[in-house]
Amino acid sequence: MIDDRTAQRVLQNSGSYAGAIDGVFGDASHRAMRALLADIGHEIERWIDPRCRIALDQHIMAEAGIAVGAIDGQVGPQTQMALERWQDRLRGKSPPSAEIAHQPARFPRQRAVRRFYGEPGAHQVSLDLPFPMRLAWDTDTIIRRFSIHEKAHDSAARALARIRDHYGDTQLRALGLDLFGGCLNIRKMRGGRSLSMHSWGIAIDFDPAHNALRWGRDRARMAGPDHAVFLDIWESEGWISLGRERNYDWMHIQAARL
Incomplete structure (x- = not known):
């Protein structure tokens, strides 16, 4: 799935998350994830956190212009194909987001x-x-x-x-x-x-x-x-x-x- 730091950056950019971009997807990240999914119109009351996390990944890929099908928190063939496209796109290219603050500028992009x-x-x-x-x-x-x-x-x-x-x-x-x-x-x-x-x-x-x-x-x-x-x-x-x-x-x- 999409790495935790990228997910935290998306949550931070949405205003749902104010914690550190540290790759530790803890309680604050889970609360922010559920808040974002609810804010954009998904009925997640009965969804457990792992399903919400898949839905968040689907949302991130959809926002990046990758077809994921329904944002339903289920890993079907379309989501699997989307994840492969996500990895292929990022290999050797900048991610579809702004600066990556935790990567110090000691070396070039x-x-x-x-x-x-x-x-x-x-x-x-x-x-x-x-x-x-x-x-x-x-x-x-x-x-x-x-x-x-x-x-x-x-x-x-x-x-x-x-x-x-x-x-x-x-x-x-x-x-x-x-x-x-x-x-x-x-x-x-x-x-x-x-x-x-x-x-x-x-x-x-x-x-x-x-x-x-x-x-x-x-x-x-x-x-x-x-x-x-x-x-x-x-x-x-x-x-x-x-x-x-x-x-x-x-x-x-x-x-x-x-």
Whole structure:
């Protein structure tokens, strides 16, 4: 489904929600959700919160111009198709909303990466890892450095050092946070026509086998509470998690805003 932060932004923009845009869809978010749905004319008195949440997602997609059918809180074929269109639209593009306040402006938006970082594959440096990592596709192979864009190097080095200090080698391995899925790779986005952020060496994938592209927070390992500090650290350095922002591709973090 649509990620919690986007839902909170929609609720905030409607005037229904005054809380933090923190991705924690708690009591205040649920009250705001029900208030918004009631205000726009839906009879939700007998609907439980999960059905209201689906209806809110349907409303968000409809407002973005995606056909969802009836806003009824039911996940039928039309809603499933709409969710796929929503994910496809957002992959590599700005969301159908205004500024994303919680993404600090330390790095450019995706549409401006060439101007900020230069040509794909250029300006690469070696990042020496603070802990050994395993190749995700060949876990017997250990890596101790990888190629990354020079403008993303220092923030990534700080993030990884803090991650090592917080988790320690044993926990890193147990959680799959030492499984390296790639950084520099000049290619188009999967299913898209634009170049991937990997083309500039400004995106890193972790543990892809347990965080598949289309998996949401109900399946992705990275969405679990044990991984929260890992993502918090990256975000504090200005990187973003596509999983947290868009609820897909949880393996992927990048030094570019949406």
